[in-house]
Amino acid sequence: MGDCLHQRAVLRQLMQTHVITLGTSWPAIYHDLMTEGLRVTRRPVALRTQTKNASRESESAKFSPLHQFTRAGLRIAYGGGQVLQTPSKTILEVMCNVTNTNFAEADYRLPVPDVWHRALEELLPTLSARASRPWLVYRPLVERPEWRGSMARNADPGAYAALFNEIRERFFVVSVADLEEGREWLASGSDTKPDLSFHKGELVFEALAALFARANLVFTSSGFAAVLGPAVGTPTISIVGGYEDYRCHDSGAKFSPYLAIGPKAGCSCWTSACRRVCDKSIDVIDAKDKLRNFVTQNCIQTSDSPCPLS
Numbered sequence: 001m002g003d004c005l006h007q008r009a010v011l012r013q014l015m016q017t018h019v020i021t022l023g024t025s026w027p028a029i030y031h032d033l034m035t036e037g038l039r040v041t042r043r044p045v046a047l048r049t050q051t052k053n054a055s056r057e058s059e060s061a062k063f064s065p066l067h068q069f070t071r072a073g074l075r076i077a078y079g080g081g082q083v084l085q086t087p088s089k090t091i092l093e094v095m096c097n098v099t100n101t102n103f104a105e106a107d108y109r110l111p112v113p114d115v116w117h118r119a120l121e122e123l124l125p126t127l128s129a130r131a132s133r134p135w136l137v138y139r140p141l142v143e144r145p146e147w148r149g150s151m152a153r154n155a156d157p158g159a160y161a162a163l164f165n166e167i168r169e170r171f172f173v174v175s176v177a178d179l180e181e182g183r184e185w186l187a188s189g190s191d192t193k194p195d196l197s198f199h200k201g202e203l204v205f206e207a208l209a210a211l212f213a214r215a216n217l218v219f220t221s222s223g224f225a226a227v228l229g230p231a232v233g234t235p236t237i238s239i240v241g242g243y244e245d246y247r248c249h250d251s252g253a254k255f256s257p258y259l260a261i262g263p264k265a266g267c268s269c270w271t272s273a274c275r276r277v278c279d280k281s282i283d284v285i286d287a288k289d290k291l292r293n294f295v296t297q298n299c300i301q302t303s304d305s306p307c308p309l310s
Contacts, residue, residue, distance in 0.1 A: 001026060001029070001049075001205070001224035001227075001228070002223060002224040002226065002227040002228070002249075003076075003091070004024060004026045004029045004030075005029060005108055005110065005224070005227045005228060005231050006091055006092050006095055006108055006227060006251075007076045007095060007108075008029065008030065008033065008107075008108040008109075008110065008231075009092060009095070009096070009101075009106035009107050009108040010076055010095050010096060010099050010101050010106070011030070011033055011038060012033065012107060012108075013099075013101040013102060013105070013106070014099065014101065015033065015036065015037060015038060019037065019039075020037075020038055020039070021038075021039045021040070021041055021064070022038060022039070022040050022041070023040075023041050023042070023043035024040050024041075024042075024043050025042070025043055025045055025047075025050035025051070025053055025054040026050070026053055026054075026057075026205060027040045027057045027062040028057065028062075028204075028205045028206055028209075029110070029205065031113070032110075032111050034062070039064045040062060040064065041064050042054055046146070047146060047147070048144075048146060048178075048180070048183060048184070049178055049201070052201070053204070053205060056204065074099065076095050076098065076099055077095075077098065078091050078094035078095055078098070079094075079270065080244065080245075080268060080269065080270020080271075081270070082094040082097070082098075083244075083245060083248055083268075083270070084245060084268055088103070088247070088250060088251065089245050089247040089248065089250070090247065090248055090249065090250050090251040091248050091249065091251075092106055092108070092251040093106075093251070103251075106251065107254075107255075108227075108231055108251075108255075109230075109231055109232075109233070109255050110209060110228075110231040110232055112209050112210055112213045112232055116206040116207070116209060116210040117210045117213075117214070119206060119207060119210065120207050120210040120211055120214065123202075123203075123207060124196075132172070133170065133171050133172040134170070134171050134172065134215075134216035134217065134299055135171065135172050135174060135214060135215040135216050135217075136167075136168075136171035136172065136173050136174070136215060136216065136217045136218070136219055137174050137175075137176060137211060137212055137215045137217070137218045137219070137220075137225070137229075137234075138164070138173050138174065138175045138176070138192065138194055138219050138220075139175075139176065139177070139218075139219070139220035139221065139223065139225045140175055140177055140186050140187070140192070140199075141154045141155065141157060141160060141186070141187035141221055142154075142177055142179070142184055142185065142186060142187060143184070143185055143186075143187050144183060144184040144185075145183075146183070147272060148272045148273060149243050149271075149272030150223070151187075152241070152242045152243035152267075152269075152272065152278065153221070153222050153223070153240065153241050153242055153243035153244055154187060154221055154241045154242075154280075155221040155222075155239040155240060155241040155280060155282070156241060156263070156280035156281060156282060157187055157188060159239070159280070159281070159282040159284055159287070160221060160239050161192065162284055162288075163239060163261070163282075163284065163287055163288060163291055164192060164219055165192075166288050166291055166292065167219075167291060167292070167295050168192065170295070170299075171216070171217065171299075172195050172196075173192065173194040173195045173196070174194060174195065174196045174197070174198070174211065174215070175192070175194035175196070175197040175198070175199065176197075176198050176199075176203055176208065176211070176225075177197075177198070177199045177201075178199075178200070178201035179199050179200060179201075180201075186199075208228065209228065209232060212225075212228050212229055212232050212234055213232035213233065213234060215234050216234070216235070216299050217234065217235050217236070217237065217295065217298075217299045218234055218235070218236040218237065219237050219239075220236070220237070220238050220239075221238065221239050221240065221241060222238055222240050222241070222244065222248075222249065225238075226238040226249045226252070226260075227249055227252060229252070229256065229258075230249075230252025230253070230254075230255040230256045230258055231252070231255065232256075233255060233256045234256055235256055235257040235258070235294070235298040235299055236252065236256060236257070236258050236259070237258075237259045237260075237261070237291065237294065238258070238259070238260045238261070239261050239282070239287075240260060240261065240262045240263070240266075241263065241267075241278065241280040242263070242267040242269070242278030242280055243267060243268075243269060243270060243271075243272070243278070244268060244270055245262075245266060245268040246260050246261070246262025246263075246266055247260060247262075257294065257297070257298040259290060259291070259294045261282065261287045261290065261291075262282075263278070263279060263280045263281055263282050264279070264281055264282065264283055265279045265281070267279075267280075
């Protein structure tokens with residue numbers, strides 16, 4: 001999902017000179033581009049959440065038959081080595097480099113239609129009245145064996161919990177995940193007892209986007225939430241563990257306040273099958289200071305005066 005959000009920036013530029021057909025499992029991510037002429041066809045994948053979403057969206061006839069179009073063979077992809085060679089150390093810059101598009105002008109911001117907001121309100125009819133504090137969308141640490149990189153890039157659980165607890169009481173916390181026994185589960189120590197949780201995939205992409213846009217802060221450990229937060233203009237904190245460079249999503253800082261905190265000895269192997277145990281230890285004292293400053297500047301005006309709910 002994060003990569004799909006990133007490539008919105010590339011597609012925007014390519015569509016200025018080409019007729020584009022995109023193979024994807026997430027048509028809703030490109031809803032506005034589809035109204036401008038982007039055509040999407042279903043891309044077969046084995047990953048659980050992508051397959052679930054593709055099946056759901058197939059029912060709404062968003063996909064076009066692949067046989068109607070000529071395949072150009074362009075793949076918007078990146079490798080860890082390529083990321084480290086860029087000045088920005090970001091995934092988005094590599095995507096732009098491999099497609100000959102302009103990184104300086106790359107814009108993956110996502111408009112959230114009113115109908116998505118209304119659907120969220122219908123799902124949470126009394127929540128606005130109950131939540132007097134600013135909203136925080138929380139991504140718990142999860143583990144899923146179908147892609148080992150998800151475990152490698154998780155932040156250190158102890159540091160993740162300590163940093164979250166530093167600000168937790170200031171917010172109404174909504175935790176989101178798509179758990180399934182034996183296939184995806186909460187990592188040890190990541191259940192923070194949120195005010196509200198959606199841990200069974202109840203929120204489809206449209207509802208997630210509306211929730212992230214409605215929130216005052218996103219707290220995550222890399223992954224799609226570190227991209228979706230900036231895409232909808234919400235301040236985002238990403239606590240990074242191993243696998244990838246902690247700066248890889250920094251391109252989102254152009255669109256909303258963004259803070260990435262990495263380990264003292266960063267790992268950038270970008271190898272999901274890596275067997276080395278990463279040292280994910282974080283300078284918690286320094287990180288807490290950065291966290292407090294970020295929240296004060298972007299979400300909480302004073303310790304007892306929350307910013308207005310939008």
